[in-house]
Amino acid sequence: MNTHVAPGLELRVTPRVLSIAGTDPTGGAGIQADLKSIAANGGYGMAVVTALVAQNTCGVRAVHTPPVEFLRQQLDAVSEDVTIDAVKIGMLADVAVIREVRSWLEANRPPLVVLDPVMVATSGDRLLEPSAEQALRNLVPLVDLVTPNLPELAVLLGEPPAENWSEAVEQARRLSAATGVTVLVKGGHLTGESCPDALVNSHGLLADTVVEFALPRVETSNTHGTGCSLSSAMATVQARTGDWADSLAQVKAWLHDALVHADDLEVGAGNGPIHHFHRLFAGKAPVGQEFSRSLWQDIEPTRTAIFDLPFIEALGDGTLDEAEFSYYLAQDALYLNTYSRVLARASALAPTESAQLFWANSARVCLEVESDLHRTWLGADTAPRKLGPVTKGYLDHLLAASVQGSYAVLVAAILPCYWLYADVGDRLHARFLARGDGSVHPYAAWLETYADEGFAAATRQAIAFTDEAAGNASAQERAAMRTAFAQSSRCELDFFDAPRLHAGASS
Ligand SMILES: Nc1ncnc2c1ncn2[C@@H]1O[C@H](COP(=O)(O)OP(=O)(O)OP(=O)(O)O)[C@@H](O)[C@H]1O
Ligand SMILES: Cc1ncc(CO)c(N)n1
Numbered sequence: 001m002n003t004h005v006a007p008g009l010e011l012r013v014t015p016r017v018l019s020i021a022g023t024d025p026t027g028g029a030g031i032q033a034d035l036k037s038i039a040a041n042g043g044y045g046m047a048v049v050t051a052l053v054a055q056n057t058c059g060v061r062a063v064h065t066p067p068v069e070f071l072r073q074q075l076d077a078v079s080e081d082v083t084i085d086a087v088k089i090g091m092l093a094d095v096a097v098i099r100e101v102r103s104w105l106e107a108n109r110p111p112l113v114v115l116d117p118v119m120v121a122t123s124g125d126r127l128l129e130p131s132a133e134q135a136l137r138n139l140v141p142l143v144d145l146v147t148p149n150l151p152e153l154a155v156l157l158g159e160p161p162a163e164n165w166s167e168a169v170e171q172a173r174r175l176s177a178a179t180g181v182t183v184l185v186k187g188g189h190l191t192g193e194s195c196p197d198a199l200v201n202s203h204g205l206l207a208d209t210v211v212e213f214a215l216p217r218v219e220t221s222n223t224h225g226t227g228c229s230l231s232s233a234m235a236t237v238q239a240r241t242g243d244w245a246d247s248l249a250q251v252k253a254w255l256h257d258a259l260v261h262a263d264d265l266e267v268g269a270g271n272g273p274i275h276h277f278h279r280l281f282a283g284k285a286p287v288g289q290e291f292s293r294s295l296w297q298d299i300e301p302t303r304t305a306i307f308d309l310p311f312i313e314a315l316g317d318g319t320l321d322e323a324e325f326s327y328y329l330a331q332d333a334l335y336l337n338t339y340s341r342v343l344a345r346a347s348a349l350a351p352t353e354s355a356q357l358f359w360a361n362s363a364r365v366c367l368e369v370e371s372d373l374h375r376t377w378l379g380a381d382t383a384p385r386k387l388g389p390v391t392k393g394y395l396d397h398l399l400a401a402s403v404q405g406s407y408a409v410l411v412a413a414i415l416p417c418y419w420l421y422a423d424v425g426d427r428l429h430a431r432f433l434a435r436g437d438g439s440v441h442p443y444a445a446w447l448e449t450y451a452d453e454g455f456a457a458a459t460r461q462a463i464a465f466t467d468e469a470a471g472n473a474s475a476q477e478r479a480a481m482r483t484a485f486a487q488s489s490r491c492e493l494d495f496f497d498a499p500r501l502h503a504g505a506s507s
Contacts, residue, residue: 015085046082050090098136119136184198224272342399412466416485432447
């Protein structure tokens with residue numbers, strides 16, 4: 001089962017994101033901001049320092065650029081050990097640094113690279129030698145997304161700065177056309193009530209589209225590091241969602257609130273930092289992975305009970321009675337038909353396009369791929385099957401969740417169907433391989449369907465969408481999600497036990 005949104009991109013719930021940038025000892029910009037931004041957006045942050053900057057909220061005092069050999073040692077130390085899902089590149093200081101990062105990128109291209117073409121700090125101080133501008137221009141075609149502010153956009157094009165938003169978007173179009181790279185043009189430097197950003201594309205499927213997001217401009221002078229924070233957040237969220245527009249919508253909303261709470265921090269006398277962890281400090285419920293992890297912990301007894309079932313034991317070692325397996329599969333075929341409609345309902349309720357696409361695709365794949373297995377196994381046996389009592393109970397629960405209208409509760413009800421099957425498939429398959437006796441497993445096709453990496457990837461996405469929904473849900477809704485998840489898990493347990501109880505009665 002393959003439900004990836006963007007082909008070739010391995011989406012991860014907790015992406016491993018590397019920032020290659022300069023430092024800010026006051027913690028508001030550069031690498032320090034990147035690490036906070038990556039973590040605040042659910043990633044695992046790593047950092048390679050290009051330059052040490054003696055700066056604070058008022059300005060830059062000095063820059064020390066270590067030898068590029070040492071930069072390369074840092075880059076290699078990370079990439080020879082860790083799989084990097086996304087890279088954000090910030091301050092590059094001079095030509096030698098750009099050359100070294102470029103050479104490393106050419107040898108170790110991670111799937112996702114975001115370039116923030118840092119040239120000048122919020123304070124007006126230069127962070128890139130003017131002689132390095134051409135080298136930076138030449139780096140742009142190597143990346144996936146470039147995030148210039150208006151003066152940087154002008155320098156990259158060798159044109160005067162845009163004076164208004166429509167000129168800026170036109171310039172972004174020209175940069176995208178010249179480089180083949182998606183441009184995130186930022187309106188932070190304009191004035192006016194609204195603060196627009198736009199994703200501009202000139203190539204591929206999205207050719208000539210401009211996706212614009214504007215949020216109200218926040219009345220604050222504490223905007224130090226917004227550009228750094230935006231670009232590293234984009235790298236992180238994109239590695240999880242695979243959709244630039246969805247990523248920008250999420251990141252923009254987060255950044256807006258980080259600006260709203262910036263004044264609370266009272267850091268420095270100049271342009272202070274934004275509040276990266278405003279959501280955590282606001283005492284909001286667990287977001288990101290924490291919520292789904294706690295769901296999984298809640299159902300520990302149910303998971304243990306599943307692995308203790310005679311049905312699962314026998315399915316794993318291949319000794320399962322064929323009549324019981326046939327009963328199970330026939331009930332599962334009935335189940336999957338309605339389940340597919342429940343997935344389609346999740347798609348209809350989904351708050352973002354990437355979620356909508358994921359659930360719609362899941363509805364299709366579940367009918368196609370899984371019912372293939374059933375057709376093959378059940379063969380010409382087309383005798384009408386009666387809905388067993390456990391199957392009916394499970395479907396009633398899912399249908400109830402799908403009609404009561406909460407997307408969050410519905411996805412929580414759906415999730416055990418992914419997660420428990422991925423877990424059972426993985427463990428039983430590993431157990432079979434560990435036996436290593438070369439025997440043919442009678443239920444190998446079943447094990448392979450659920451131990452498959454594609455199914456695991458889909459499960460990770462379903463988990464991420466559930467966490468995302470939890471992050472936007474009220475405390476009451478999250479409690480209902482917990483109940484729905486636990487209830488579906490018990491249904492899964494009963495479903496695996498049903499053949500033992502009912503196979504003889506009606507198959
Ligand atoms: N006052 C504000 N209110 C709301 N959003 C803002 C404000 N200032 C900047 N932004 C947003 O912050 C992000 C960074 O934009 P900006 O154009 O300031 O980039 P930058 O100049 O690279 O940032 P930096 O200040 O780190 O140098 C954009 O998403 C922009 O829309
Ligand atoms: C190190 C560093 N990178 C980027 C910026 C831009 O804000 C900054 N001030 N410092």
